[in-house]
Amino acid sequence: MIDIVLALEWTKSSDLELTIEFLQNTYALVSKNQFARMGVVLYGKEPLPLIDLVETSAVDKLLGDIRNIPLLQHPAEPALALYEAIEMLEDLYEPISSRRILFLTASFSSKPKISLADAIVYARSIDGLNYYIFTTSSRRPKWLSNNIAKEVSILRKGSLIKYLRKII
Amino acid sequence: MRKSYNDLTPNKLVAVRDAVDYIVVKLLKKTSIPVRIGMTVFFGKAYPILNPTRDYSLALDALSRLRIMGEGSAPGDGVIVSVKILRRVHGSKDVIMITDGGFNMGIPLDVASIYAKNSSVRLNIVCLGRIRENDLLLVEQAVKNTGGTMHTVETKAELYSVLKNTVEHITGKQYD
Numbered sequence: 027m028i029d030i031v032l033a034l035e036w037t038k039s040s041d042l043e044l045t046i047e048f049l050q051n052t053y054a055l056v057s058k059n060q061f062a063r064m065g066v067v068l069y070g071k072e073p074l075p076l077i078d079l080v081e082t083s084a085v086d087k088l089l090g091d092i093r094n095i096p097l098l099q100h101p102a103e104p105a106l107a108l109y110e111a112i113e114m115l116e117d118l119y120e121p122i123s124s125r126r127i128l129f130l131t132a133s134f135s136s137k138p139k140i141s142l143a144d145a146i147v148y149a150r151s152i153d154g155l156n157y158y159i160f161t162t163s164s165r166r167p168k169w170l171s172n173n174i175a176k177e178v179s180i181l182r183k184g185s186l187i188k189y190l191r192k193i194i
Numbered sequence: 195m196r197k198s199y200n201d202l203t204p205n206k207l208v209a210v211r212d213a214v215d216y217i218v219v220k221l222l223k224k225t226s227i228p229v230r231i232g233m234t235v236f237f238g239k240a241y242p243i244l245n246p247t248r249d250y251s252l253a254l255d256a257l258s259r260l261r262i263m264g265e266g267s268a269p270g271d272g273v274i275v276s277v278k279i280l281r282r283v284h285g286s287k288d289v290i291m292i293t294d295g296g297f298n299m300g301i302p303l304d305v306a307s308i309y310a311k312n313s314s315v316r317l318n319i320v321c322l323g324r325i326r327e328n329d330l331l332l333v334e335q336a337v338k339n340t341g342g343t344m345h346t347v348e349t350k351a352e353l354y355s356v357l358k359n360t361v362e363h364i365t366g367k368q369y370d
Contacts, residue, residue, distance in 0.1 A: 072271070072300060072301055074270075074274070074301050074305060074306065074309060075274060075277075075278070075309050076308065076309055076312060077309070077312040077313075078281060078312070078313055084312075088312065095305065095308060096302070096305055098301070098305070113278075117278070117281055117282070118281060118282075
């Protein structure tokens with residue numbers, strides 16, 4: 027079984043169209059696998075678990091409604107979203123979960139107060155967890171430390187599906 | 195204005211503690227339906243204080259420890275923590291939130307209620323006294339999103355009655 031949690035920045039600073047496309051593409055790939063579960067966390071200044079890890083059919087309805095969800099408070103704290111997503115994966119862990127994947131999207135439009143580097147160290151310590159960090163901005167901000175920056179991929183519209191296929 | 199015997203005395207917190215105590219001891223203890231009870235507190239933050247359990251002595255102990263824990267009011271965070279402690283629970287799931295409004299922190303209540311809805315958790319909200327118009331709109335939306343109930347109480351007697359009715363509604367059983 028594959029467990030996938032998406033932690034998506036949902037603020038005025040994030041590229042929402044790209045974020046929604048990322049969610050839709052992930053869903054399109056994951057829903058083909060009957061042994062996959064998907065969960066979604068939105069975040070701004072605080073994280074909002076939107077839907078816990080469930081069979082992908084339950085996520086389908088969410089996709090239609092997601093544009094109606096109000097934007098969350100700025101500035102975004104990606105570290106809190108990472109912690110929230112990990113908590114979801116851990117709380118709802120099933121012994122048959124063979125792969126655990128976490129996607130985090132962030133605009134990195136402002137320097138967060140809570141250390142993302144520390145959250146990443148924590149993510150690395152979780153058994154069997156593969157995490158991927160994407161930015162919806164066109165470049166990595168200068169304030170990102172080198173060791174984090176090298177782990178951040180830039181989301182691009184055209185190449186999303188191809189990229190996701192490699193991971194999932 | 196003069197307070198009557200039935201106002202929320204000696205203060206809202208104690209009135210709530212007494213009323214919930216009554217629900218746990220007098221109603222849930224008597225029912226044959228397997229009801230597990232959990233508890234969350236919220237102020238500017240939210241914390242679980244009791245994992246869902248049928249051990250009502252634990253519930254009473256958690257209740258006895260209730261106190262004013264801080265300033266602010268983050269009801270959305272309270273909902274999120276409550277839904278999270280119900281994650282592994284099977285069967286029908288309800289949250290009874292008791293609040294006096296003044297919402298000013300955290301994830302907005304109406305937004306948090308989407309998570310409750312997606313987790314099949316109904317929000318039943320009891321407002322202590324009249325709350326601000328803006329807060330009321332959030333409460334109404336949260337209740338609407340999840341198919342729960344909303345009540346406003348002005349006195350301790352009303353609080354007992356509303357909690358009793360809410361528990362009856364949740365468990366589908368009448369209590370004498």
